[in-house]
Amino acid sequence: MVIFGVALLAICFLSGVFFGDLLGLILGIDSNVGGVGFAMLFLILLVEYLKKKDKLNKQTQEGVAFWSGMYIPIVIAMSAQQNVAGALDGGILAIIAGVAAVVISWAVVPLLSKGGSVNESIEGSIIGGDQSVGNSR
Amino acid sequence: MLEIAGNLFAKNGLILAFAIVGLTMYISYFLSDKLTKGRIHGSAIAIALGLLLAYVGGIVSGGEKGLADLSMFTGIGLMGGGMLRDFAIVATAFGANFSEIKKAGFNGVLSLFVGVVLSFVVGVIVALAFGYRDAVSLTTIGAGTATYIVGPVTGTALGASSEVITLSIAAGLVKSILTMIGTPFIAKYIGLNNPRTAMVYGGIMGTTSGVAGGLAATDPKLVPYGAVTATFYTGLGCLMAPSVLFLITKVIFA
Numbered sequence: 226m227v228i229f230g231v232a233l234l235a236i237c238f239l240s241g242v243f244f245g246d247l248l249g250l251i252l253g254i255d256s257n258v259g260g261v262g263f264a265m266l267f268l269i270l271l272v273e274y275l276k277k278k279d280k281l282n283k284q285t286q287e288g289v290a291f292w293s294g295m296y297i298p299i300v301i302a303m304s305a306q307q308n309v310a311g312a313l314d315g316g317i318l319a320i321i322a323g324v325a326a327v328v329i330s331w332a333v334v335p336l337l338s339k340g341g342s343v344n345e346s347i348e349g350s351i352i353g354g355d356q357s358v359g360n361s362r
Numbered sequence: 363m364l365e366i367a368g369n370l371f372a373k374n375g376l377i378l379a380f381a382i383v384g385l386t387m388y389i390s391y392f393l394s395d396k397l398t399k400g401r402i403h404g405s406a407i408a409i410a411l412g413l414l415l416a417y418v419g420g421i422v423s424g425g426e427k428g429l430a431d432l433s434m435f436t437g438i439g440l441m442g443g444g445m446l447r448d449f450a451i452v453a454t455a456f457g458a459n460f461s462e463i464k465k466a467g468f469n470g471v472l473s474l475f476v477g478v479v480l481s482f483v484v485g486v487i488v489a490l491a492f493g494y495r496d497a498v499s500l501t502t503i504g505a506g507t508a509t510y511i512v513g514p515v516t517g518t519a520l521g522a523s524s525e526v527i528t529l530s531i532a533a534g535l536v537k538s539i540l541t542m543i544g545t546p547f548i549a550k551y552i553g554l555n556n557p558r559t560a561m562v563y564g565g566i567m568g569t570t571s572g573v574a575g576g577l578a579a580t581d582p583k584l585v586p587y588g589a590v591t592a593t594f595y596t597g598l599g600c601l602m603a604p605s606v607l608f609l610i611t612k613v614i615f616a
Contacts, residue, residue, distance in 0.1 A: 238452050245519075248605070257519045261448050262601025265455035272456060292453035297405045297571075298383045299450045302442030303514065304412035305383075306430035307531060308524035310420030319529050322488040322507045323536025326481040327544065330566045333480060334552045337473045337566065338559040 230288020375437025473565030506530020545576025568595030
């Protein structure tokens with residue numbers, strides 16, 4: 226049933242946020258620490274476990290997939306209720322930060338995609354001839 | 363007539379929000395397709411339109427919550443509020459799994475950490491240059507420079523002001539749009555023509571829509587590889603920014 230998927234998601238969400246609140250309390254900062262990230266980890270692990278046990282039927286998955294699909298629309302609703310007028314003074318900051326992050330990240334990509342003997346073998350197994358990659362997918 | 367419609371909308375705010383957002387997305391994807399030939403992803407245009415609506419709402423109402431300050435559009439506030447937003451973000455982890463990330467190898471995982479920290483540091487430095495000195499604002503802007511999701515999640519968790527949260531979204535949006543547009547042009551200079559580099563690219567850039575859109579314009583075969591790592595980026599950012607990165611920022615700028 227679809228609700229099983231939604232409930233699964235809700236349980237992961239609540240435990241993740243609970244964990245985040247708990248961690249915030251332990252660390253002595255009055256805030257939630259990485260609750261959403263923990264919830265994502267729980268969901269990945271739980272989904273993988275249930276799939277292995279074959280306990281995750283198509284409808285249950287649809288319950289989770291629906292909310293995954295609502296992510297961009299919700300983000301749009303979120304952006305529509307931000308204090309844009311108030312932040313407009315600092316618009317230059319956002320542009321500089323965004324552009325700088327992208328340009329610097331681009332410069333780092335070749336450093337990480339090259340080198341490392343471990344990855345030589347991985348490259349071989351993954352790439353295995355550029356053309357065959359598209360076919361195997 | 364108008365009164366009936368007004369009452370109807372006020373009573374069914376969340377449903378109205380679904381309709382408004384759906385229409386906004388339809389228009390955005392239409393514009394993306396016709397005006398940019400899909401080069402700028404529809405979702406990026408939709409978010410920009412959302413920010414524009416928020417600007418109009420803010421000017422009309424004089425409030426701090428954009429469109430949601432107009433009584434007719436309170437449903438937007440519910441739909442885009444913290445509860446549903448975080449719920450949907452968690453759901454996006456559904457597509458990812460650890461056996462796939464293993465394929466990215468050590469460099470793929472490393473690229474995720476490098477990517478989050480690098481963007482965060484860039485954001486913090488720029489925020490410093492613009493006169494922000496408190497750890498909460500610095501962390502939020504740094505987090506937003508990672509992605510426009512990590513920013514508001516971090517900002518809400520730390521209690522940042524709405525202006526700072528908006529800046530963090532805008533920074534992430536600039537990053538996402540530039541990644542979408544720029545990827546095909548930069549690809550040949552950074553060797554982005556094979557799956558392994560695509561995975562590293564997804565991990566470094568992190569913006570899922572930016573990476574997916576940019577790789578699709580470069581070579582559609584690379585999209586799933588970039589997406590594999592990029593889907594972990596937001597989760598990792600949400601985990602690190604309000605915790606480890608905030609604590610480090612707090613120690614440095616206390």
